[in-house]
Amino acid sequence: MTFIRHNISIILLAIMLMLLTACPSTDKTRAIARAEDDVAQGLSSTANLLKDAEAAGSLAKEDVAFLKPILTEVGKGNLQAIELVKSFKDISNPSLDEQTKLLQIISTISTNLTSLNNEGALRIKDNKKKVLFNTIVVSMQSSATSIVVILNLKGGK
């Protein structure tokens, strides 16, 4: 049981990688775009969860105020990543410089997600909501991490 709980992020990452790399015709940029879309969806789910948790009284207003800037940074980072990928000169074959810039953004997103996960887990009182929150944040983390893996994949476009 402990093994599964401690490895839930690895399981989610495995699912994510399977989805993003399973199709042989999938090019890197398309896979990255999908991962960014997953982060966007996770962001929306997290925002709605915090809204519900506050309304239900399982998260104090000051706790929401604490988590809000971290979540905002994740969103801003995702927008930066999307804009960067859109600006790739050769969309199917990003240059080393473009890949480095993307990795820097992903690294910031990842740091903020770790902080969000830790702080949220401390603050959300309802256990079910806490588990859901952790799962969504971990899946966003997995999507962000998958971008690093995709960039390092050999072959493809």
Place this chain on the structure above:
Amino acid sequence: MDDKQLEELLKLISLGQAAFARALEIINNHKAQSGKTTDEILTEAKEKTEQALEVINNL
């Protein structure tokens, strides 16, 4: 099975439920993206992020 183990099992099941629900959401999202160009996916991701930021801003 004692009470502590039962509690542990319940926690694990709810964690599994949440993970599966999230995985399902992601799979459905990927399914919805098939047939779309990379640029369309990126545009959609941008719109979703902006909408989420609006919700976050109103928290």
